[in-house]
Amino acid sequence: MADVVKGNRTVQQGLQLNIYPPEVRDGVKVVKLNQKKIEQQYQKWESTLIGYVIGGNPTFKEMLKFAYEVWNSVTTPTVLLHDDGYFIFIFESIEDKMHIVAKGLYTFNNRAIVLKNWELNFELDKEPMRVMPLWVTFPGLPIQYWADKNLGRIASYLEKLICTDILTSQCERISYARVLIEMDITQPLPDELNIEYPDERGQMQMKKGKKQKWVRKTKVDSNEENETAVAGKETNEKENIRGTGDSSTDWRKMQTGYGLPS
Secondary structure: OHHHHHHHOOHHHOOOOOOOOOEEEOOEEEOOOOHHHHHHHHHHOOOEEEEEEOOOOOOHHHHHHHHHHHOOOOOOOEEEEOOOOOEEEEOOOHHHHHHHHHOOOEEEOOEEEEEEEOOOOOOHHHOOOOEEEEEEEEEOOOHHHOOHHHHHHHHOOOOEEEEEOHHHHOOOOOOEEEEEEEEEOOOOOOOEEEEEEEOOOOOEEEEEEEEEEEEEEEEOOOOEEEOOOOOOEEEEEEEEOOOOOOOOOEEEEEEEEEEOOO
16 A cells, blocks of 8 residues: 555656645635746647537547548647547647648538637537638639738628638739638628728728629549639538549539629
8 A cells, every 4th residue: 555655656647746825815715826827838729729520429549540641731730539529639830730720621521520729618518519610712802902901801791710721821822812710600691791992092982792602613532622713601512413433523512702893
């Protein structure tokens, strides 16, 4: 018995803690936390994503394999499984995390994976399952509106924005801007998006972006997207185009976005 107790007192068992007597206020013990240490600890988790599969329950090994195979463009993150059924992905850097977020939406066994920035008090059972990150695009948006503070204002017209895609951030595809926005998928996009802008005389005018719909095709086997037509708010509905007879079956996705006059 003495050996067990002795072994439990070694540093190798875990983190060695100092003793900090609690304060006593009006006869009541109160623990006063170190605010600086709280902030430092919070910063350690800034490169972390929370993820869960809508309608799915993957095992730890399955999700670890997914992270290793699908997110192979960055260092494989540390994967943790929370008892409540969601996963925590700890990336090597904030840049790696944002790279994965900006690359697109992900699925596991044809079920959507929701990725969110780590939150201090996240609770899966209180998470509104109708709120998901969706790509919304703004075709025809003049390049002079693409500065982060202006593009952020435009995207904020809809819901809680997350980030742009890589091509938008680097202005390497100027036919449309593409922004990942956390939205309520049960609610339709507004029919118009009003933007106030200065004309040649410096006077403010209003532009109306009209909601548009179209079809985009995706090749499942190569994960390539045909984006010659601009993309928009992606729904989860897919229609198999039959008759191809091979593994590179095309899928159609109905899209919605905003066409903005230049």
